[in-house]
Amino acid sequence: MDSASASTHAYDDVRRTPSRAPRALATEAVHAGRDDLARQGLHAPPIDLSTTYPSFDSRAEAARIDAFAATGAEPEGPPVYGRLGNPTVARFETALARLEGTDSAVAFASGMAALSAVLLARASTGLRHVVAVRPLYGCSDHLLTAGLLGSEVTWTDPAGIADALRPDTGLVMVETPANPTLAEVDLRAVAHACGSVPLLADNTFATPVLQRPAERGARLVLHSATKYLGGHGDVLGGVVACDEEFAGRLRQIRFATGGVLHPLAGYLLLRGLSTLPVRVRAASATAADLARRLAADPRVARVHYPRIGGAMIAFEVHGDPHEVIAGVRLITPAVSLGSVDTLIQHPASISHRIVDAQERRGAGVSDRLLRLSVGLEDVEDLWGDLRGALGAGATADPVERGAAVV
Numbered sequence: 584m585d586s587a588s589a590s591t592h593a594y595d596d597v598r599r600t601p602s603r604a605p606r607a608l609a610t611e612a613v614h615a616g617r618d619d620l621a622r623q624g625l626h627a628p629p630i631d632l633s634t635t636y637p638s639f640d641s642r643a644e645a646a647r648i649d650a651f652a653a654t655g656a657e658p659e660g661p662p663v664y665g666r667l668g669n670p671t672v673a674r675f676e677t678a679l680a681r682l683e684g685t686d687s688a689v690a691f692a693s694g695m696a697a698l699s700a701v702l703l704a705r706a707s708t709g710l711r712h713v714v715a716v717r718p719l720y721g722c723s724d725h726l727l728t729a730g731l732l733g734s735e736v737t738w739t740d741p742a743g744i745a746d747a748l749r750p751d752t753g754l755v756m757v758e759t760p761a762n763p764t765l766a767e768v769d770l771r772a773v774a775h776a777c778g779s780v781p782l783l784a785d786n787t788f789a790t791p792v793l794q795r796p797a798e799r800g801a802r803l804v805l806h807s808a809t810k811y812l813g814g815h816g817d818v819l820g821g822v823v824a825c826d827e828e829f830a831g832r833l834r835q836i837r838f839a840t841g842g843v844l845h846p847l848a849g850y851l852l853l854r855g856l857s858t859l860p861v862r863v864r865a866a867s868a869t870a871a872d873l874a875r876r877l878a879a880d881p882r883v884a885r886v887h888y889p890r891i892g893g894a895m896i897a898f899e900v901h902g903d904p905h906e907v908i909a910g911v912r913l914i915t916p917a918v919s920l921g922s923v924d925t926l927i928q929h930p931a932s933i934s935h936r937i938v939d940a941q942e943r944r945g946a947g948v949s950d951r952l953l954r955l956s957v958g959l960e961d962v963e964d965l966w967g968d969l970r971g972a973l974g975a976g977a978t979a980d981p982v983e984r985g986a987a988v989v
């Protein structure tokens with residue numbers, strides 16, 4: 584065997600794991616995307632930082648590039664160029680597809696780059712119309728509302744999806760639980776209403792640990808990998824899990840527009856996946872406990888905690904939400920979510936600021952809503968910090984508190 588085919592073998596192994604009995608999620612989380620390592624004499628996955636790959640056979644390269652241009656299937660054999668695919672990133676893609684129960688996954692530089700690629704893939708076939716359900720993550724809402732990529736959006740509720748479809752509708756988009764209100768939609772019912780139009784479910788909040796949208800009819804499952812998949816607040820990334828046909832189109836868009844995930848980010852995301860089930864279950868147990876305590880606190884007007892559980896809580900306070908943000912000591916007042924440490928933010932000021940105020944309130948994002956991303960700290964320490972911060976919010980705004988009580 585010459586050296587070119589030896590490296591072909593190693594790279595192809597990353598993506599084409601031999602067929603075998605299905606494995607549980609916790610097992611896939613630590614083994615998927617790594618099945619070839621032991622045979623290669625490795626334990627930790629190698630990080631391949633090459634931007635380009637040598638090939639002495641340019642006739643063969645021409646054929647591989649033609650094949651990619653036709654279908655977007657990953658080129659057979661060794662990698663060609665970093666924008667076409669990277670072996671370390673491929674490990675993360677393989678693992679995430681396995682966790683979501685899809686054929687394939689395509690990784691991007693961020694969640695927004697992933698959503699952009701989906702919109703471009705649809706618009707390039709002439710299907711520019713999108714039907715979407717609010718609330719969505721603030722920047723997703725903005726991308727659709729402003730039509731930055733040439734799409735046109737119709738906002739509706741889940742019951743209105745079937746009526747909102749047009750001949751040029753290329754996509755239906757929902758988040759469940761949604762950012763930031765944690766509103767849930769029935770994915771099976773929505774997928775049915777979509778007919779043949781692809782349904783994109785943003786699964787960033789639930790993660791495949793709590794919900795696998797592809798099993799309920801979503802053709803596209805989107806993640807801001809920046810959140811739970813990475814899980815440590817130190818890597819930006821996005822990914823779409825889907826069937827191989829759609830994945831091919833996404834790879835072609837990624838190749839042409841360049842929103843690639845860096846290999847170091849691919850490594851960190853793969854490492855993040857290995858603890859995903861443990862992190863999500865532990866943080867969810869703490870979040871469920873905190874949601875109960877918040878609901879029983881007289882300074883809290885309303886608590887939103889999803890039926891499917893999870894590590895996110897949204898709650899509305901009677902007092903001034905800005906004072907609650909200013910009052911935390913252990914919890915970090917910051918946008919983003921899904922990290923090992925607990926974060927709190929005020930969606931109307933930060934994550935959903937870019938959404939028109941009227942539309943934002945109409946979507947259930949009240950000006951008194953706070954969004955808490957529960958981490959792995961001890962529940963008593965978190966509750967102590969929240970209680971203190973709620974006290975700050977309650978006393979700093981006695982007029983408004985009085986009004987709310989009346």
Ligand SMILES: *Cc1c(COP(=O)(O)O)cnc(C)c1O
Binds near residue numbers: 722762785808819821
């Ligand atoms: C953060 C987020 C995004 C955007 O992801 P980035 O990685 O920040 O680009 C999309 N959807 C949801 C639900 C998010 O929370």
